[in-house]
Amino acid sequence: MATFIATRRKDMRFANVRELKNKTSEILRYAEKEEVIVTSKGKPRAIIKSVSEEDFEDYLLENSPKFIAALEKARGEYLERGGVGIEEYLKKRKGR
DSSP states (O other): OOTTOOEEETTEEEEEHHHHHHSHHHHHHHHTTSOEEEEETTEEEEEEOOOOHHHHHHHHHHTOHHHHHHHHHHHHHHHHTTOOOHHHHHHHHHHO
16 A cells, blocks of 8 residues: 555545645556545545546546537527437337
């Protein structure tokens, strides 16, 4: 077990803010294998988790206001032209 880990509970790893500051590289290496919960004054503040390039691209898209707006616009146009919303589709699908 890495020395920076202050506590281990049910396969969860914890590091406090001081450990994060002093051992950032070590914590990041460890986070490639398992999530690390960062605590401040004994309370959870953040979770460090590894991310692949593909996951990072997905994250950027999912949180891009321009992309979300474009999706909403496309969805609105689809519904205006007679498209079926997901709720209606699922309702019809259950009826079969």
